[in-house]
Amino acid sequence: APDAPTGAVLADWRGVITAADRDRYQRRAAAWSLALEQSRRQAGSGDLASLGDLIDPAATRAGVTPPEGAYRCRTVKLGSQGGDGGLGYVVYGWFACRIENTALGLKLTKLSGSQRQAGLLFPENDREMVFLGSMALASEPTARAYGQRPERDMVSVLERIGESRWRLVTPWPANESNLDILELVPAPAGTPARRR
Template sequence: MPGSTAAVSPLRLTSKLGALAAVALLSACAAAEAVAPPPPPPGPPSSGAVQRLDWRGVITSVDRDRYQRRDAAWSLALEQARRQRGSGDLASLGDLIQPRAARGRVAPPAGNYRCRTVKLGSQGGEDGLGYVVYGWFSCRIEQTPRGLKFSKLTGSQRPSGLLFPEDDRHMVMLGSMSLAAEPAANSYGRTPDRDLVAVLERIGDARWRLVLPWPQNESNLDLIELVPT
C-alpha cells in the first residue's frame, strides 16, 4: 500500500543481525590484540645449562700481564733449564717442553687424569735448580654449570680453576693454588698471592698440558701434564 512501511522478511532480518554480530566480533578481537600485553621474557637457564663466560672480563691485571708475557716465560725458563743443573729426566719429556707443540681440538673430556708437574727455570737465578720433574699425582676435569673445571687432587701444591674456551688450540684457566692440608681453592681474585693463570693445550692423541707462566714461587714456568686414566 502506498505510503506504508515495507515489511522486512525474517530471513533478511536474520542476515543483517548476523552481519552486525560478525562486525562486532572482529572489532572486539582487534581491540583485544591492540591492548594485549607482550609475551613474558624467557626464564633463566635451567640448572644444567652451561653459562659461558669470557675470561677477559674476569682476569686480574696481574694475571693479564703474566698471560701476555708467557712467551718470555718460555724463553727464560727453557734457557735456565738447559744450562743449570736440575732434578729428573728433562730429555724424556718430548713435546711437553716444546713451546709450539699445541694441536687442534683442545677441549679435554671430563674424567680422572694422571698428572705431573714440571718446573722450568729458577726465580733464584743461578743458585736454584734449572728444572724439577715431579712424579705422578691425581687430577680431575669435570663439567660444571660454569664450564669445565680442572682440579689437582693430590700433592702439596694443588691448583684448580675454570677452563675458558679461547680457540681450537687453547683454553685459558683462571684459578687458585691450595697448599698442604688446605681445602681446595675456589676463590680466584680474592687472594692475589694464590691466583694463577694457565693455558691448556693438547699435545698428543690423549695428552694435554697446562702452561702456567710466572708462577708465584720457585720457577719461571710450570707445566702440568695430563693423561686420562
C-alpha cells in the same frame, strides 16, 4: 670470582682476569724462553730429556677441549726465580686430577700433591683454553675461587700436545720457577680419583 646466574657458563675470561694475571698471560712467550734457557743450562732434578713435546712450546695440536674424567697429572717446573742459584728444572711424580663440567663451565682440579690448583677452563681457540684458578698448598682444603686470594691466583693455558695428552702451562708462577707445566693424561679405566 664474579657472580653468575645459576647455570650460566662464563664464556669470556677477559672480564674475570686480574691485571697481574693479564700481565703474566701476555708475557708467556718470554716465560717459555727464559725457563727453557735456564733448564738447559742449570742442574735440575729429574729426566728433562725424556719430556719431549711437553717442553716444546710449538707442540700444540688442534682439538684442545679435553674430555671429562679422571686424569693422571704431574708438574714440571722450568727455570728458577733465584737465577743461577736455583734448580733449572724439577720433574715431579704423578698425582690425581679431574676435569668435570660444572654450572660455570669446564673445571680442572688437581686432587693430590702439595700444590693443588683448581679453576675454570675458558675456550680461547682450537688450540688453547685459558685457565683461571687458585692454588691450595700442603694440607689446606681445596683452593678458593679465582680472585679471592691474589697471591694464590693463577692464569694458565691448556694445550693439547698428543692424542690423549694435554699440558697446562703457567707463566711466571708465584714461587720457585719461571714456568710450570702440568701434564695431563687420562687415568686408566677403573682408577679412582683420590685426594691425598
